[in-house]
Amino acid sequence: MVAPSEHSIDTKNRILDAAERLFADKGFDATSLRMITTAAEVNLAAVNYHFQSKETLLQAVYARRSAPVNAKRLELLTQFESSGEPLEVEQILDALIRPLFEIGESRECVPRLMVRLLYLDAHEASRNVFQQQFHQVLIRFQGALRKSLPHLSEKEITARMQFSIGSLAHTMAASRNLQAMPAGGQMKEALPWVLRQLIHYIAAGLRAPALEESACTF
Amino acid sequence: MVAPSEHSIDTKNRILDAAERLFADKGFDATSLRMITTAAEVNLAAVNYHFQSKETLLQAVYARRSAPVNAKRLELLTQFESSGEPLEVEQILDALIRPLFEIGESRECVPRLMVRLLYLDAHEASRNVFQQQFHQVLIRFQGALRKSLPHLSEKEITARMQFSIGSLAHTMAASRNLQAMPAGGQMKEALPWVLRQLIHYIAAGLRAPALEESACTF
DNA sequence: AATTGAATCAAACGTATGTTTGAATCATAC
DNA sequence: GTATGATTCAAACATACGTTTGATTCAATT
Numbered sequence: 001m002v003a004p005s006e007h008s009i010d011t012k013n014r015i016l017d018a019a020e021r022l023f024a025d026k027g028f029d030a031t032s033l034r035m036i037t038t039a040a041e042v043n044l045a046a047v048n049y050h051f052q053s054k055e056t057l058l059q060a061v062y063a064r065r066s067a068p069v070n071a072k073r074l075e076l077l078t079q080f081e082s083s084g085e086p087l088e089v090e091q092i093l094d095a096l097i098r099p100l101f102e103i104g105e106s107r108e109c110v111p112r113l114m115v116r117l118l119y120l121d122a123h124e125a126s127r128n129v130f131q132q133q134f135h136q137v138l139i140r141f142q143g144a145l146r147k148s149l150p151h152l153s154e155k156e157i158t159a160r161m162q163f164s165i166g167s168l169a170h171t172m173a174a175s176r177n178l179q180a181m182p183a184g185g186q187m188k189e190a191l192p193w194v195l196r197q198l199i200h201y202i203a204a205g206l207r208a209p210a211l212e213e214s215a216c217t218f
Numbered sequence: 219m220v221a222p223s224e225h226s227i228d229t230k231n232r233i234l235d236a237a238e239r240l241f242a243d244k245g246f247d248a249t250s251l252r253m254i255t256t257a258a259e260v261n262l263a264a265v266n267y268h269f270q271s272k273e274t275l276l277q278a279v280y281a282r283r284s285a286p287v288n289a290k291r292l293e294l295l296t297q298f299e300s301s302g303e304p305l306e307v308e309q310i311l312d313a314l315i316r317p318l319f320e321i322g323e324s325r326e327c328v329p330r331l332m333v334r335l336l337y338l339d340a341h342e343a344s345r346n347v348f349q350q351q352f353h354q355v356l357i358r359f360q361g362a363l364r365k366s367l368p369h370l371s372e373k374e375i376t377a378r379m380q381f382s383i384g385s386l387a388h389t390m391a392a393s394r395n396l397q398a399m400p401a402g403g404q405m406k407e408a409l410p411w412v413l414r415q416l417i418h419y420i421a422a423g424l425r426a427p428a429l430e431e432s433a434c435t436f
Numbered sequence: 437a438a439t440t441g442a443a444t445c446a447a448a449c450g451t452a453t454g455t456t457t458g459a460a461t462c463a464t465a466c
Numbered sequence: 467g468t469a470t471g472a473t474t475c476a477a478a479c480a481t482a483c484g485t486t487t488g489a490t491t492c493a494a495t496t
Contacts (some may be wrong), residue, residue: 007462008473029247033454043475048455050473119388120338123248130404159415162392163385167423170337197377197429204426205222205385205419226443226494251484260447266485267441437496444491453482461474466467 006034012050014040019061024109028058055126062117062130065110067102069181070137072099077144089203096141097168097195101178110176115172140166151210164202171198230268232258237279242327244275244334246339273344280335280348283321283328290317295362305363307421314359315386315413319396326396333390356383369428382420389416 018040022031025029033054042179052059087156100111116122117130138161145157153161171194171196179192191199236258240249251272255262261267269275294313298305318329334340335348356379363375370378389412390396409417 003428011473032452034452043473044454045456045475046473054454119392156415159412160419163389163416163419166385166388167381168384169388171381174337174380174384187349197374198381200383200426200429201378201423205423208418208422211415211418228441250482252482261443262484263445263486264443272484439496440494442492442494443494445489447487447489449484449486451483451485454480456472456479459475459477461472464470466471 006027008050011040011042011046015043015047015050015057016061018063019057020065020107020113021109023058023061023121024113024116025115027082028123045077055123057180058117058122059126059129062122062126063112069099069103069114070133072102073137074140075194077141081144087144089145089206090199091150092141092144092148092203093164093193093199096137097199098191100172100190111178112176115169119169120173122147137139145206149206153210156210160206160208163205167202170196229258229260229264232260233265233268233275234279237275238283238325238331239327241276241279241339242331242334245334246341252389258318276335276340277344277347279285279331280344283332284351287317287321287332288351291355292358295359299362299384301417305362306365307363307366307424308417308436310359310362310366310386311382311417311420312409314355315417316409317408318390329390329396330394333387337387337390340407349373367424371428374428378424381423385416389413 017038019031019036022035022039026035028122033047034044036057040046047054047057051060073095076099077092080095082090103122104110117127118134119127122130142161144162148150149157157187167175175194178194233254237249240253244253249346251265252262254275255265265272265275269278281297291313294317298309298313318332322328335345336352339344340348358424360375360379362409363379366371367375393412396412
């Protein structure tokens with residue numbers, strides 16, 4: 001029995017880094033293992049040796065980012081809620097979005113990647129796993145939104161959350177020039193212009209009066 | 219010289235129908251020509267005979283729907299504008315969305331397909347062509363929105379339109395059970411619940427006050 | 437009925453992909 | 467220093483794909 005060498009974890013990380021960038025830029029199907037191993041400067045067979053298949057590599061690429069991001073989201077939300085009062089919608093959205101830009105320093109492709117894997121690229125089996133994890137986070141955020149938007153029925157809150165995720169995902173996937181947070185700096189006011197606009201837009205949509213009469217609580 | 223037979227245009231339409239549904243359901247890369255020709259009950263070589271390549275077939279699939287949909291959008295908007303006054307935002311959105319459901323009777327996959335080809339699936343070359351066509355329509359709609367939202371700067375209108383397209387696209391692509399319009403019926407109130415919710419949500423986001431102070435016109 | 441070009445068909449081609457193999461290399465434990 | 471198992475490597479494998487071929491069938495013109 002021999003412990004894994006340090007070289008091997010270097011190789012694994014180089015593969016993960018290269019795959020992360022290529023998956024985010026070109027998509028899963030359009031990225032071949034040969035492109036990944038060339039960019040990572042490792043042998044072709046290394047992918048199937050360290051990860052078992054291309055699909056499993058995708059899951060590893062996702063797993064490396066999703067757990068920290070989602071943990072940070074819940075942590076931020078809980079911290080904001082500590083005052084006890086219902087939060088401003090903008091604050092809830094901030095807790096949802098900001099962690100995407102704090103993870104993996106100077107890797108601006110991470111937000112694009114997460115969107116691709118959650119909604120666009122991944123094949124059905126993997127995507128379901130990814131979405132299931134994210135769904136747990138959304139349920140938690142829905143609880144916060146419910147307190148801030150008491151005029152809405154549960155059905156309407158769910159729908160509007162999906163609409164919001166849509167505009168968020170579209171913005172992440174489309175605009176290639178979303179800057180990451182300044183490294184190590186404090187967080188306040190560091191989100192780029194387009195994301196502040198987005199949060200303002202989404203908050204207004206969420207706050208809109210209920211459309212269904214039956215949804216009014218009085 | 220011999221005129222094209224009727225059989226051949228039957229074959230072409232069967233290919234287009236099968237490709238449309240498969241592209242919408244599974245995506246472009248995940249759909250092979252063999253899947254298409256099997257579903258269409260035509261010979262494999264028929265695709266390369268009638269269309270030149272898989273990529274060209276995709277363009278034909280898109281072209282068959284995009285021109286009528288976009289024409290109907292512009293026609294509806296112009297008709298709504300005939301009164302001369304600025305439109306309600308909801309009416310502008312209705313003119314943008316409704317035509318997607320009136321085209322190709324009983325083919326509920328068309329809205330999903332259009333979203334996929336505009337933003338998700340198509341390879342860069344084709345997608346740019348598709349988006350360029352749609353962009354012309356968006357410019358026209360932006361003009362209508364500008365009149366209805368005089369408190370916003372041009373930059374903010376553009377950004378909010380992109381956010382709106384995002385939630386629209388996400389809703390189209392995700393919810394597989396958006397019902398088409400009742401065939402031949404009059405249009406009023408025929409949009410499904412989720413789309414009425416979506417229009418209400420988007421309208422509120424568009425109407426939100428300007429975020430930039432410099433954007434105020436007074 | 438003969439002719440002509442369009443349309444269909446089964447079969448094959450060339451290529452790119454994910455994956456596997458088996459030998460060579462490296463680092464570690466004894 | 468040698469043995470051992472983890473890691474690398476060049477090469478090959480199997481497969482699925484888009485595309486092409488060449489013969490055959492079909493329908494329309496004469």
